[in-house]
Amino acid sequence: MSTTERPLSPHLSIYRWPITMALSILHRASGIGLAVGLIALVGWLMSIAAGPESYLYFSSFMSTIFGRILLIAWSFAFFYHLSNGVRHLFWDAGYGFEKSQANASAWVAIAAAIILTAGFWVVVV
Numbered sequence: 001m002s003t004t005e006r007p008l009s010p011h012l013s014i015y016r017w018p019i020t021m022a023l024s025i026l027h028r029a030s031g032i033g034l035a036v037g038l039i040a041l042v043g044w045l046m047s048i049a050a051g052p053e054s055y056l057y058f059s060s061f062m063s064t065i066f067g068r069i070l071l072i073a074w075s076f077a078f079f080y081h082l083s084n085g086v087r088h089l090f091w092d093a094g095y096g097f098e099k100s101q102a103n104a105s106a107w108v109a110i111a112a113a114i115i116l117t118a119g120f121w122v123v124v125v
Contacts, residue, residue, distance in 0.1 A: 030081045072121060079120070082113075083108075
């Protein structure tokens with residue numbers, strides 16, 4: 001029996017990810033990113049406790065381009081996780097289950113995360 005006649009379903013070349021599925025995956029990934037960011041927060045606190053030289057070393061690393069990218073990514077992960085968490089609270093209350101409402105709230109969560117991250121970095125810097 002030949003298996004070439006059977007269709008591949010779902011296949012990446014023909015399957016389109018709904019925005020809600022992409023946001024569900026991103027929510028999990030942002031949670032993992034926040035856990036990694038917690039390690040950086042502990043490192044920052046330990047550098048403060050270790051004295052000025054240690055803090056200066058940590059601070060100089062976080063002032064590099066790579067350090068800034070990490071900080072911006074962690075702040076985006078935080079604001080995305082927060083925005084999507086509020087979206088889930090509405091779902092817990094029984095609102096927003098229609099496909100059009102779920103898609104609209106997904107785009108709102110993404111926009112809110114981007115706006116909050118940009119606003120945070122405008123205020124910080």
